[in-house]
Amino acid sequence: MIVEVKGVGKTYDNGVEALRDVNLAFPQGQLTTLLGPSGCGKTTLLKIIAGLIPRNGGEVLVKGKPVEGPGPERAFVFQDFALLPWASVLRNVAFGLELRGTPRPEREEVARKYIAEVGLKGFEHRYPAQLSGGMRQRVGLARALTVDADIILMDEPFSSVDEQTRRKFQEDLLDLLRHHQKTVIFVTHSIEEAAYLSDQIALLSPRPGRVSKIVRPNVDHSRSPDEIRRDRGYLDTVDEIWGMLRQYV
Amino acid sequence: MRTLLSLVVWFVLWEIAGQLKLSTIVPPFSAVIEAAIEIAPTEKFAKAAIITLRSFGLGMLLALVVGIPLGIVMARVKGIGRLLGMWVNIFVSAPISALVPILMAVIGIGETTVVVTVFLFAVFVITLDTQVGITHADRSLVEMARSFGAHRHQLYTKVLLLSALPEILAGVRLGAIRGVKGVVIGQLLVAIIGVGELFEVYSNNFLMEEFWALVTIVFLFAFAISEAIAYLERRVEYYAASR
Numbered sequence: 393m394i395v396e397v398k399g400v401g402k403t404y405d406n407g408v409e410a411l412r413d414v415n416l417a418f419p420q421g422q423l424t425t426l427l428g429p430s431g432c433g434k435t436t437l438l439k440i441i442a443g444l445i446p447r448n449g450g451e452v453l454v455k456g457k458p459v460e461g462p463g464p465e466r467a468f469v470f471q472d473f474a475l476l477p478w479a480s481v482l483r484n485v486a487f488g489l490e491l492r493g494t495p496r497p498e499r500e501e502v503a504r505k506y507i508a509e510v511g512l513k514g515f516e517h518r519y520p521a522q523l524s525g526g527m528r529q530r531v532g533l534a535r536a537l538t539v540d541a542d543i544i545l546m547d548e549p550f551s552s553v554d555e556q557t558r559r560k561f562q563e564d565l566l567d568l569l570r571h572h573q574k575t576v577i578f579v580t581h582s583i584e585e586a587a588y589l590s591d592q593i594a595l596l597s598p599r600p601g602r603v604s605k606i607v608r609p610n611v612d613h614s615r616s617p618d619e620i621r622r623d624r625g626y627l628d629t630v631d632e633i634w635g636m637l638r639q640y641v
Numbered sequence: 642m643r644t645l646l647s648l649v650v651w652f653v654l655w656e657i658a659g660q661l662k663l664s665t666i667v668p669p670f671s672a673v674i675e676a677a678i679e680i681a682p683t684e685k686f687a688k689a690a691i692i693t694l695r696s697f698g699l700g701m702l703l704a705l706v707v708g709i710p711l712g713i714v715m716a717r718v719k720g721i722g723r724l725l726g727m728w729v730n731i732f733v734s735a736p737i738s739a740l741v742p743i744l745m746a747v748i749g750i751g752e753t754t755v756v757v758t759v760f761l762f763a764v765f766v767i768t769l770d771t772q773v774g775i776t777h778a779d780r781s782l783v784e785m786a787r788s789f790g791a792h793r794h795q796l797y798t799k800v801l802l803l804s805a806l807p808e809i810l811a812g813v814r815l816g817a818i819r820g821v822k823g824v825v826i827g828q829l830l831v832a833i834i835g836v837g838e839l840f841e842v843y844s845n846n847f848l849m850e851e852f853w854a855l856v857t858i859v860f861l862f863a864f865a866i867s868e869a870i871a872y873l874e875r876r877v878e879y880y881a882a883s884r
Binding site for chain 1: 779781782784785786787788789790791792795799800803806877
């Protein structure tokens with residue numbers, strides 16, 4: 393277990409209790425989805441694991457060490473991309489290394505490699521405003537890969553991306569992550585997305601958010617994307633999750 | 642191009658009004674230009690210009706050095722923002738010229754008073770705009786930088802300041818325009834230095850051509866400064882628009 397969440401709670405200053413006694417373990421090299429209706433605190437939980445917001449109780453262990461803030465073994469991919477609008481794709485992707493003080497030629501070399509891997513070769517000197525939503529999120533993904541973190545935290549990365557782009561992106565994402573053996577924690581509200589991508593799905597109940605069930609989809613990820621989408625295991629998982637979530641909506 | 646055309650139209654009207662001799666205080670535009678060409682190379686003008694530019698430059702420098710950091714602190718430290726916010730808002734709209742006589746009494750009649758006047762005219766709008774810029778800086782960019790391990794100073798130099806740059810530049814432009822007003826008003830009230838002294842001399846001796854020539858030169862100066870900063874603003878606009 394590379395990440396462990398034990399008894400974590402979170403109450404915001406305005407009195408809203410977002411999470412209560414959340415217990416969850418994330419196996420190394422697997423993709424775990426936090427799935428639930430809006431307002432169930434899934435993004436809050438992700439940001440607590442990232443060390444971006446403080447928790448009120450319990451503890452988060454990453455590789456056995458308690459989390460007290462952001463760390464180099466975790467990289468975040470943001471829902472709204474969070475790209476520097478004044479910086480080129482190259483500088484944005486290299487930004488994590490820039491903050492660490494890696495010399496420019498070195499960090500740009502690494503950045504170029506990942507820009508090519510996410511399929512943006514030739515766009516190194518474009519600015520975020522010149523890219524489509526899907527391309528911008530590829531920049532966000534490349535930036536997270538560039539810092540060579542073992543754990544990638546993704547906060548609804550495809551929610552601002554149009555449907556066609558999303559499918560292609562999901563397929564590319566699976567390939568990339570499998571290739572790099574990353575542990576991924578992925579927040580989404582899309583059941584199909586969760587069932588298609590995940591090794592493990594944690595279903596959260598709303599207000600206050602708690603883990604109501606853990607589902608391990610019976611999906612063979614080595615098969616082609618189109619086969620998966622017609623696969624019995626995949627379709628059953630989608631039905632099973634919907635059966636559990638419908639009580640909350 | 643349109644600005645130029647508009648200027649030409651007004652100068653032609655001015656020339657006609659002047660040639661018609663409607664009023665002794667409106668000489669023809671051509672005579673004003675002649676006077677401008679005549680006074681510009683004189684030593685007296687050069688001296689006045691240097692003193693004026695120096696007061697303006699020093700006052701603006703002070704306003705930038707104080708105004709921008711103050712705006713940042715007010716945006717980042719809530720207590721200070723609340724404590725000073727009201728005062729900055731009062732002073733930004735207050736008629737600062739009314740304070741100049743008090744400044745003269747306290748600081749004395751001289752260049753320092755003019756520098757302080759420029760500073761007071763310019764600083765508040767710079768502070769206010771910087772505060773707005775930093776407060777409205779993209780929060781997810783700050784979160785992003787933190788998640789990638791940014792130190793405090795990196796957060797400021799690599800994210801917050803750049804993110805607030807469009808607002809800061811707008812504040813500096815407005816501050817500079819007010820600063821030009823400040824330097825002229827300060828010198829007029831002090832009345833013994835720089836361009837203010839020349840204004841006094843010209844108007845007291847009814848040298849209207851020279852008086853208008855000086856007005857035109859000051860206007861052009863203010864316009865040039867404002868346009869130069871506006872040019873910088875346009876260069877950062879491409880990302881301001883995409884925020």
